[in-house]
Amino acid sequence: METKKQPKRKNRLTKIFSVTSTVLCTIAMTMQSYSAAPPTGVDSSSYSSLVDIVFWIAGIAVAAAGGIPSIIKIVQGQADEDPRGRNAGIAGAVITGACVGALVAIKTILF
Numbered sequence: 001m002e003t004k005k006q007p008k009r010k011n012r013l014t015k016i017f018s019v020t021s022t023v024l025c026t027i028a029m030t031m032q033s034y035s036a037a038p039p040t041g042v043d044s045s046s047y048s049s050l051v052d053i054v055f056w057i058a059g060i061a062v063a064a065a066g067g068i069p070s071i072i073k074i075v076q077g078q079a080d081e082d083p084r085g086r087n088a089g090i091a092g093a094v095i096t097g098a099c100v101g102a103l104v105a106i107k108t109i110l111f
Contacts, residue, residue, distance in 0.1 A: 033110045048111070055107045059100050066096030 070092030077085030 030110065051107070051111050055103060055111075059103050062099050062103060063096060066092060066099065070096060 070089045073089030073092060074086055075089075077083065077087070077089055
């Protein structure tokens with residue numbers, strides 16, 4: 001006979017396994033990128049420029065996709081005197097800023 005504790009335990013183990021595997025994969029990718037160095041005599045400036053451009057495009061896309069609706073939500077909430085709408089817009093802007101900051105951190109750490 002199966003008790004109600006079994007699904008909770010299974011869910012908890014699944015979450016632990018997921019977090020552990022994510023951390024281990026991140027560490028493995030980071031170590032691989034640290035150990036990867038171009039051979040002597042190879043110019044990697046074009047690769048660095050390409051990575052910079054890709055991260056700029058990604059940052060602008062994230063800022064536009066999250067920032068513009070958040071600013072609109074803030075303005076609509078302020079105009080309608082709706083504090084919930086305004087606060088939701090502020091929260092969206094903060095989350096968007098955190099995502100852009102995470103992009104900058106990833107670029108700095110991995111490249």
